[in-house]
Amino acid sequence: MREQTTLEQSIRQARDKKDILLMTHIVLGYPSFDDSLRMVEDMVNAGVDLMELQIPFSEPMADGPVILRANAEALKAGATVEQSFKMAERMTKEFDIPFLFMTYYNILFCHGVSRFVDDCSRIGIQGCIVPDLPPAEGQEYLDAMHAAKLSPIHIFTPNTPADRMRHLSDNSSGFIYTVARKGVTGKDTAFSDELSDYLALCNSNTDLPLAVGFGVKSREDIDFLRGKVDIAVVGSESIRVMEQDGVGAVKGFIETLVA
Amino acid sequence: MREQTTLEQSIRQARDKKDILLMTHIVLGYPSFDDSLRMVEDMVNAGVDLMELQIPFSEPMADGPVILRANAEALKAGATVEQSFKMAERMTKEFDIPFLFMTYYNILFCHGVSRFVDDCSRIGIQGCIVPDLPPAEGQEYLDAMHAAKLSPIHIFTPNTPADRMRHLSDNSSGFIYTVARKGVTGKDTAFSDELSDYLALCNSNTDLPLAVGFGVKSREDIDFLRGKVDIAVVGSESIRVMEQDGVGAVKGFIETLVA
Amino acid sequence: MKNSGYYSQFGGAFIPEILVPTFDELESAYLAAREDESFWREYLDLMSTYSCRATPITRLDNLSSQLGGANIFVKREDLNHTGAHKANNVMGQGLLTRRMGKKRVIAETGAGQHGVATATMAAKFGFDCTIYMGAHDVARQRPNVFWMEQMGATVVAVTEGSQTLKDAINEAFRDWVSNMDDTHYVLGTACGPHPFPEMVSWFQSIIGTESRAQMLERNDRLPARVYACVGGGSNAMGIFSGFIDDNDVELVGVEAGGRGRGAGQHAARLAYDDATIGVAQGYKTYFLQDRDGQMQDTHSVSAGLDYVGVSPILSSMHESGRVRFEAASDDDVVNAMQRTVRHEGLIPALESSHAFAQAYREAPGMSAEEDILINMSGRADKDIFTVADAVDDPKWREFIIDKADAYKQEMGDA
Amino acid sequence: MKNSGYYSQFGGAFIPEILVPTFDELESAYLAAREDESFWREYLDLMSTYSCRATPITRLDNLSSQLGGANIFVKREDLNHTGAHKANNVMGQGLLTRRMGKKRVIAETGAGQHGVATATMAAKFGFDCTIYMGAHDVARQRPNVFWMEQMGATVVAVTEGSQTLKDAINEAFRDWVSNMDDTHYVLGTACGPHPFPEMVSWFQSIIGTESRAQMLERNDRLPARVYACVGGGSNAMGIFSGFIDDNDVELVGVEAGGRGRGAGQHAARLAYDDATIGVAQGYKTYFLQDRDGQMQDTHSVSAGLDYVGVSPILSSMHESGRVRFEAASDDDVVNAMQRTVRHEGLIPALESSHAFAQAYREAPGMSAEEDILINMSGRADKDIFTVADAVDDPKWREFIIDKADAYKQEMGDA
Numbered sequence A, B: 001m002r003e004q005t006t007l008e009q010s011i012r013q014a015r016d017k018k019d020i021l022l023m024t025h026i027v028l029g030y031p032s033f034d035d036s037l038r039m040v041e042d043m044v045n046a047g048v049d050l051m052e053l054q055i056p057f058s059e060p061m062a063d064g065p066v067i068l069r070a071n072a073e074a075l076k077a078g079a080t081v082e083q084s085f086k087m088a089e090r091m092t093k094e095f096d097i098p099f100l101f102m103t104y105y106n107i108l109f110c111h112g113v114s115r116f117v118d119d120c121s122r123i124g125i126q127g128c129i130v131p132d133l134p135p136a137e138g139q140e141y142l143d144a145m146h147a148a149k150l151s152p153i154h155i156f157t158p159n160t161p162a163d164r165m166r167h168l169s170d171n172s173s174g175f176i177y178t179v180a181r182k183g184v185t186g187k188d189t190a191f192s193d194e195l196s197d198y199l200a201l202c203n204s205n206t207d208l209p210l211a212v213g214f215g216v217k218s219r220e221d222i223d224f225l226r227g228k229v230d231i232a233v234v235g236s237e238s239i240r241v242m243e244q245d246g247v248g249a250v251k252g253f254i255e256t257l258v259a
Numbered sequence C, D: 001m002k003n004s005g006y007y008s009q010f011g012g013a014f015i016p017e018i019l020v021p022t023f024d025e026l027e028s029a030y031l032a033a034r035e036d037e038s039f040w041r042e043y044l045d046l047m048s049t050y051s052c053r054a055t056p057i058t059r060l061d062n063l064s065s066q067l068g069g070a071n072i073f074v075k076r077e078d079l080n081h082t083g084a085h086k087a088n089n090v091m092g093q094g095l096l097t098r099r100m101g102k103k104r105v106i107a108e109t110g111a112g113q114h115g116v117a118t119a120t121m122a123a124k125f126g127f128d129c130t131i132y133m134g135a136h137d138v139a140r141q142r143p144n145v146f147w148m149e150q151m152g153a154t155v156v157a158v159t160e161g162s163q164t165l166k167d168a169i170n171e172a173f174r175d176w177v178s179n180m181d182d183t184h185y186v187l188g189t190a191c192g193p194h195p196f197p198e199m200v201s202w203f204q205s206i207i208g209t210e211s212r213a214q215m216l217e218r219n220d221r222l223p224a225r226v227y228a229c230v231g232g233g234s235n236a237m238g239i240f241s242g243f244i245d246d247n248d249v250e251l252v253g254v255e256a257g258g259r260g261r262g263a264g265q266h267a268a269r270l271a272y273d274d275a276t277i278g279v280a281q282g283y284k285t286y287f288l289q290d291r292d293g294q295m296q297d298t299h300s301v302s303a304g305l306d307y308v309g310v311s312p313i314l315s316s317m318h319e320s321g322r323v324r325f326e327a328a329s330d331d332d333v334v335n336a337m338q339r340t341v342r343h344e345g346l347i348p349a350l351e352s353s354h355a356f357a358q359a360y361r362e363a364p365g366m367s368a369e370e371d372i373l374i375n376m377s378g379r380a381d382k383d384i385f386t387v388a389d390a391v392d393d394p395k396w397r398e399f400i401i402d403k404a405d406a407y408k409q410e411m412g413d414a
């Protein structure tokens, strides 16, 4: 049996109290670091259980238009990796929920992979999602994460065969992130029987908690997922709300989800 | 010995009285048939000895810019071959000097070569210059002209070898037209020793009278030619004078040449 | 000057006296080159190293099955260096020019294709080069003018007459009568005074020789019909010459049907009966002329077919019935081009598209046991201004307008 | 998904999880095709009937003697159908797409050359086709967009990021992750995740195989140096592959030196030392990036070399010293292009002109007993807007302004 990471433990503990957890996502430095902080504060206050902090990258290949633009704007405003670490450190100190980094491999590679993991560890980040780093390319990263007892989180997709799900699960800790459909972030997903079957398949191929993302954006979506997964991930939608109605509107939006 | 045509006879008779004759050139129908008539009248009154009437053609390959444009303008104004014949007929009746047609072969060809020659004969035209019809291509034309006792006039050029000069002369009547230099009508010619040598060569290869054209435009040019040829041809220059100073100015210009 | 170069009643050399020795010299040089086997070897070597001869034959898989009937093959002259069959002719005349010891070449051009080819040849051979082009065509075909100038050629815009191809030919002759000593006139098609029709056809016969061998090798039989567009007639003469003795091969020349019959609406000298026999530009053939013999305006969507005369050799083959002549309308031609682009990924020049249009009309009525061969005389990608206008692309207009605004702004700023 | 496709430390497949099975399928299909001799035969047949392979080698007679030193030869990839070496790659991937049973292709394009090639292939094979192109490039390269659309392709203007090539690649991947079941992504150069670098190089190796045989046949010896421009690296990999085992043949890759050293001024990843190793667009190589790993803006007069990364195979050959890398500046490149046009009648693409510029710099220092070979990856006649701006032709501007006025008037009249 694998050893449970702090992240997995926190998730399991939280699940004891709630039948589904909510993870939200922001792009650090978009539209500014101050706004990032304000949004996280509001989200936590609104009842979010986990936070995914994206360190902006110039080539976010797996992201759809909303997050893509957020990455570009953050960089244009001058966001650096160093600032992202500083802000994340402040957030982990101020708010008592697990924080994860999401970013692309080049950010780790240029920072130095083991230095990146050490820095995560030092500032209280509990896990990382690196969507362009399959386990086959990421041995150094996996080794460093395991050594630091942090959680490397991998992704299941509707295209992933069962044996590969098990391979990904074997290389993951904390939880498994499943994407509800093909495509990039921020597009609509059909919440259907087919999705239920797929989530059951995911569950049967990992003993880790399951998060589901890509297209979750309403209370109904979350209700649909209740009992099928451990964590619902709201990504692009909160950025969309913020862009449309301002930073202050995010809190209200999250409250409608967890109410 | 060849039989002298009427044209040759008139030239020889006129030469008995003058040491050089003047031939001028107009494009029929340019700028209008009325103007053509007025110009011929003025030229004859000013003392011109022979007239070259150009029937306009759309592709005057051997003509330079001035005559080229005159051809195009005459056609644009609606000039037809029939009108050209009518106007030429009136001129030969009114003025007692020899008239020649100058035009391109397609005008003859489309009119019917023998009909063309018959019409020339009927209206009192004494000879023709067809610059794109070498003797080798023009047997029908030559036969018809000789039969009608009209003069087919060919051209000697600075490129023409002596044996070809004799060949051209054998196929000509009336006179030989020599061009003073390479190129098209209307450009400057150098009146030089070289030209004198060339004219001597021309004379030695024909027993017909010699006309020289291409670039003759002043009293000095004509003085230079006196004694070397029988006829000086003023072509583009009178059109140029007309274009610059109006139809009325042509008479004065010709008078400066023959004074 | 011999009375030669006649094809039944057509052809001849109706030239100003001053050019007679020049034509004699050219004819001798041409005949000597034909006698000299090493000349053709050198020509083949040049064409296979500087251009990409033998050009391939492509089967139109999609359109053959969409149309049903005959199997459609295409001879790919578009793959020649400079993008058209014109290269075959200019390179041959380039070798001949060098043989005659001349140092300067001149040429007429309509669409600009022959001008670009000649300028290219001049750059390669180190000749001075002047290209005559109707002012209308200069305005329409700036890209070609740009490349000619980059090649070092002087491009003269001819403002006489209709300011198109025939006027450019007249102007080239006017240059030649002044500069024949050091200059060769590289006539661009199988027209003009003897020996041009025969000589240009000889250089273009490389198309037909290759094609016949390629079709036999590929299909073990000759094509039932061969299609070529006909402007002056050089690409047609080139491909037809390979099959002229194969009486079972029907040869089809396709002229510019423009907007239909009637003076000024088209440039079909042989397919329609608006043309009559005449003599102009130095040779006798069918011309689109009025009763007096004045040349008429012509019209075609493709500048390269927009010409009043036609090869005297083709006129004689029209008379003998060896070649069938058809005309394709502007609309059919643009459709045929778009269809070929869309379904085969080939971009035939608007000129060549005339041959495609006729072939597409006839193929469905033929049997699957028959092959047809279309001569793709050139590619259209250089004629984008013409093609974009022909297909009336609004995005292209927008692009040009924006580009113009950017230029104006730059110039204002400078 | 195996951990394969590494060339020393470069390469790999850094791809989103959802594409893993697609890459597995692609790699299997590619490996099976390599095993299957009939595949390459079919490829050669296609390339020799649809394009004009073998493309010839031309000797630059005039420039070899003007420059003195080495004899200069040019491999004529410009004569390919669609005008560049890109055809070799797309036709190969087209055959592979058909083998995999897919019905749709997508591609990125910078200059538009690869987009036109892919759209052409799609028209020929009957595939649906979507081309991603940075919005900046769409605006600059309207002629190519026009032809892609005529071929039936949908051209998507990418408004993200720097709106150029790398952003088009990102967008193409975003399409692929949604449509991998019926869609193949025809990557245009020897970059991207495994197996693309190797597979594209394999298709392009046709250049090198032909070149080696042709040079030997022609000169009885191998060239002393081989020059190729390097954008992503596909034409370079193509020609170099023929000589890789000939240790006496020096291989020279020429990158875009732009306006000189310094961030944002050029696109030289290996010749200058402004680039560092990183991972983006699915593979590990030298990138022009900042210390955080964010990609930087690049600059080149030629859109096709204006790219942040470079083939991982070339990075490894840089490391091993097998290939020497140089950079040519915008100015030198435009000069080399003009010189080649003027004195040889060849119109190298601005991309290819980088290789010419470096060769012209080195040839005079070499011996007359040595030959050099330049890969002319494409022709520039389609890039007239870019070239006319690069040489700053006032007559071109005038033409565009007049044309725009005419369009405006027509639109006003309508």
Ligand SMILES: Cc1ncc(COP(=O)(O)O)c(C=O)c1O
Pocket: C084, C085, C086, C110, C111, C112, C113, C114, C188, C189, C190, C229, C230, C231, C232, C233, C234, C235, C236, C303, C304, C305, C349, C351, C352, C377, C378, C379
């Ligand atoms: C591509 C192409 N095809 C055909 C022609 C017509 O000429 P010809 O009839 O001499 O082949 C031209 C003339 O410019 C041309 O450019």
Ligand SMILES: Cc1ncc(COP(=O)(O)O)c(C=O)c1O
Pocket: D084, D085, D086, D110, D111, D112, D113, D114, D188, D189, D190, D229, D230, D231, D232, D233, D234, D235, D236, D303, D304, D305, D349, D351, D352, D377, D378, D379
């Ligand atoms: C003509 C030409 N050469 C070279 C390149 C650069 O690509 P690569 O380095 O893959 O050959 C391009 C890219 O568009 C191109 O169009």
